Amino acid sequence: MGSSGVRGSRVSPLSVAGWLGLAVLLAGAFIAALGALNQTIYGSSSFIERYLTAIANDDIAEASTTPGVALDEAELAELGLAPDVSTAMLRTGVIESGPEDVSIMGDVAHPDGTHTVTASYxxxxxxxxxxxxxxxxxxxxxxxxxxxxxxxxLAVIDVTAAHNPTFTVGSLTLDTRALKSGEELAAFTQVAPYIAIAPAVYEFSYSSELLEAVPVAVQADASERPAVTVDAQPTAAFVDRVQVTLDEFLGECAAQPVLQPAECPFxxxxxxxxxxxxxWTIVASPQVTLTPGESSFDMPPTEGVxxxxxxxxxxxxxxxxxxxEDRPFTVALGATIQPDESISIQLK
Structure with missing residues (x-):
């Protein structure tokens, strides 16, 4: 009987070529998919869109932690800012409005790999x-x-808090004296820089029983340094309280049974x-009007009788x-608000 043997299997060249072709197709598809992702989701245009959308959604945490947003100490120094410049405005609930209806108008690639992305919103x-x-x-x-x-x-907003050190932006109330010391604390008008997310619109104002500032909208464009003045003016309640205090003072003067009441204007x-x-009796008390002066809210010389x-x-x-006999007299004064919200009056 003849012996039987096992015949070795052969791989068809066509099969190898088929598998190689499939591998090439898969690799090409993978590379094409990566290219598409890098042009869309992971593209420079999408990077800008995500940043602007985060601001529009008031997601300031995401916007402010986007790569390249934070300013390091050298960048702050270049802007003339101290390392401890206030970042208090980098939070939710501060912006009045963010960029809406974002549209990418252009995305230009440069030889060094950088891109310039132009957006409209x-x-x-x-x-x-x-x-x-x-x-x-x-x-x-x-x-x-x-x-x-x-x-x-990021924008830097220079805030001038005129005649009152505090101001309100969005839901936040800030004190411009927070990082100051010494004589700076006593200034009647304070100026302080604040880091702010941009682009965005902010509304600055102030309102209390004694002072009120008309709201001011500020458009903070990217990498810009706008300025705003929060101009606090005395309210009717402030004027009334000064009037009551002045009337009481004049009443005390009139109560002195002498020809020249001590430290009195008549x-x-x-x-x-x-x-x-x-x-003595007061026939006509000077009517209080207050306007900001250099260090207080001042009443100009005003006549009484x-x-x-x-x-x-x-x-x-x-x-x-x-x-x-009627004796005309004049009174001028300066009024300041104390930390406990009491009013201090100084005759001039």
Whole structure:
């Protein structure tokens, strides 16, 4: 009987070519998919869209932690800012409105790998177009593009708190003296810089029983440094309280039974003999008006009228009579608000 043997199997060249072709197709599809992802979701345009959308959603935590947004100490110094400059405005509930209806108008690639992305969006009632420079950073998983701002889009808003150190922006109330010391604390008008997310619109104001500032809207564009003045003015309640205090002071002056009440704005000199206690009354109290001065809310010299009634004997002929006379006088004063919300008044 003849012996039987096992015949070796052969791989068809066509099969190998088929598998290689499939591998090439899969690799090509993978590369194409990566390319599509890097052009869309992981593209420079999408990076800008996500940043602007985070602001519009008031997700300030996401916006402020976007790569390239935070300012380092060297960048702060270049802007003339101290390392401890306030970042208190970088929080939810502060912006009045963020960028809406975002549309990418252009995405220009440069030879060094950076891109300039131009976006159009609505900011409150304005249509704004801004360009952002971004650059690549270490890819995600080594293959998916990641980006950072080449120049931080943060804005610096210089706030002048006129005649009152505190102001309100959004739901936040801030004190411009927070990082100051010494003589700076006593200034009637304070100025302080604040880091703010941008682009966005902010509304600055102030309102209390004694002071009120008309709301002011500020458009903070990316990488810009706008300024705003929160101009606190005395309320009717403030004026009324000063009027009451002034009237009480003048009443105390009138209660003094002398010709020249001490430290008071009115008095009289009489050459004849005074035979009775002088009696003063306030006929017309000066009407208080207040405007900001250099260090206080000031009332300009304002006229009032006091009346004196006193028994007198003539030195010429001994005749006795009652002197009745109106005495015009003027009062000027400065009023300041103390930390406990009391009002301090100084006559000028």
């Amino acid at each position: 609505r900011l409150a009632d304005a249509i704004v177009q801004s360009s952002f420079d971004v650059r690549p950073i270490e890819p995600l998983y080594g293959v998916l593009n990641r980006w950072e701002f080449a120049v931080s889009p 008095g009289i000199e009489i050459d004849d003999r005074v035979t009775g206690d002088p009696q 006091a009346h004196i009634s006193v028994e007198v004997q003539s030195l010429f002929d001994g005749h006795r009579f009652t002197l009745e």
